[in-house]
Amino acid sequence: MNESLHTFRKEKQTIWRFAVVGVSNTAVDFVIFFLLAAMGVPAAAAQVVSYGVGMANSYIWNRLWTFQVKRKANIGEFLRFLAVNGLSLGASLGVLLAAERIMPLWLAKSAATIAGMAVNFIGSRFWVFVEMEGER
Secondary structure (H helix, E strand, C coil): CCHHHHHHHHHHHHHHHHHHHHHHHHHHHHHHHHHHHHCCCCHHHHHHHHHHHHHHHHHHHHHHHHCCCCCCCCHHHHHHHHHHHHHHHHHHHHHHHHHCCCCCHHHHHHHHHHHHHHHHHHHHHHHHCCCCCCCC
């Protein structure tokens, strides 16, 4: 098989797997977010907690299944993961806080999720789950 075709197919599979993991993260995130919101927790606090639980789910499944990392987990990878997810949380929180003023909460949360997922995929694919020099 042509090398570029193989690379394209592998990248498509990676994106598909990331999307599947993202759906599970989103389900976990939404359930916890709306349970907390129903209990009267402010949206920003509920977002931080629900995002954190989804983030743990994300690390496990993206590492093992999406990006199929073979090396042992290490502190550098985990710190990169935290940094990317911090940026993703910031993006999602910023969108949520801006959007909840002008649209229903469910729509604001959806917009925030899309923003966070975009930041997360780019960071995970090109920085977190790549083999770094000295981590082999």
